[in-house]
Structures are given as structure tokens and as C-alpha cells.
Amino acid sequence: MDAVKVAELKAKLSEYLRRVRRGHPVTVLDRDTPIARIVPYAPEAAGLVIRRPAAGIGKPSQVRLPPRLKTDVDIVALLMEERQPDR
Numbered sequence: 001m002d003a004v005k006v007a008e009l010k011a012k013l014s015e016y017l018r019r020v021r022r023g024h025p026v027t028v029l030d031r032d033t034p035i036a037r038i039v040p041y042a043p044e045a046a047g048l049v050i051r052r053p054a055a056g057i058g059k060p061s062q063v064r065l066p067p068r069l070k071t072d073v074d075i076v077a078l079l080m081e082e083r084q085p086d087r
Helices: 006-011 013-021 075-082
Strands: 002-005 026-030 033-038
Touching (some): 002 006, 006 013, 013 026
Parallel strands (some): 002 026
Antiparallel strands (some): 026 033
């Protein structure tokens, strides 16, 4: 991995970009402090995939909700307590 100061990178940008293109990452230094890294471009893997619902699944409005949670705790009171500014 190469490290290069900003001034040298500006002066020889094309040379460093050729190195990156060949697969060598370059670390950019500002007064000997690493501030950036230039790495070869790699297309992202398939992120979000949109597909049709499975057959037999109805509209979202037709999906039954799970049964209500049976608890002795007042959920609204818990939320109000958590949102207190002095916590």
C-alpha cells in the first residue's frame, strides 16, 4: 500500500490513479496524518432486490396481525418515561 502526501498527489495524480487502477490502494497523508484512502472501484454486490410476493399471499391490507401482547406493563407510560428530558 502506497502513502502519499497531498502536494505530491496533486502533482502526480495520473500516476497514482494508474497504480490504483492496477489494484494498489493509496493512502493520502496530510502532514503525515492519514486522511483518505483511494481504492480500486468495485461494483457493489446486488443490494436491494425487489421481487413479487409469493403466490397465495394477499394484499398487505389482508394480512392478519399477530395477537395482542398480553402484559401488565403500560407501554405508553414506558415511552413517556424514556422520553423524559432529564434522563
